[in-house]
Amino acid sequence: MFKSLKITCDEATTICDKNQYGEASIKELIKLNIHFIRCRICAKYTKQNMALSKLYKGYSKNCKSIKHCLSSEEKDALKNALEESKQ
């Protein structure tokens, strides 16, 4: 039973990444916490990962506030290209 809860560092960090989006399952979180008992490296990874998530969140907010538009020249060029292809 306990063997099935043992995971590698690769698996542990994958769960940790998934958990940054709140999408890790309870079973995965149990496995992750058991892994932390014997692995300080993954515990450090998780701490740093959480700091990065905060940074990514701020970056996301910043990016989503930007509205991208085509210039009127680009729209005219697109209109012409479309007109030409109709003929």
Next chain:
Amino acid sequence: MAEKIHTINTNKWIDNYADYLYNYAISRVNNSDLAKDLVQETFFAGLKSAKNFKGKASERTWLVSILKRKIIDHYRKINSKKGQAEVRMNFYNDGENEGDWLEERVPQKWDNTSETSIENEELKDQLEACIDNLPEKYAMVFRMKTVQEFETEEICKELDITASNLWVIIHRARTQLRKCMEDNWFNN
């Protein structure tokens, strides 16, 4: 109640939908030239198949479905052999201690953790440089999930990938990004 039948007016497409489609494309591919090409291809493809428009969906929904197809085609292209040949950093052992950290890739203690606000332009530039350094496939999935905050299901549907595939990509992207930020920001 009678179902509304939508009509098509190709003369108004650019004015009505170009910006919407461009925004839609750029939030997925994060490359303005590529996004413009995808929008143009969408209009051309729409024009070519306008006779198949049944009017069940609005013009915009119909054009978006064409654009989605173009984005999947692009994703498949970068996920092809050429895309997979891009440099991928390995962080874990393959042999006897399979799945354990490679000694030289173990996370290091960070010296500079005082500045983590994205308002800091230098930090923002460094983060963007690290994302741009990722293999294109990883950068695209990471941006959709983390920057644009799309639902997992939506990304899987749009890119035609499984959820476990998505998490492997996110994991590889984040591991590589962590290392890049460690080398170029936190311990620089």
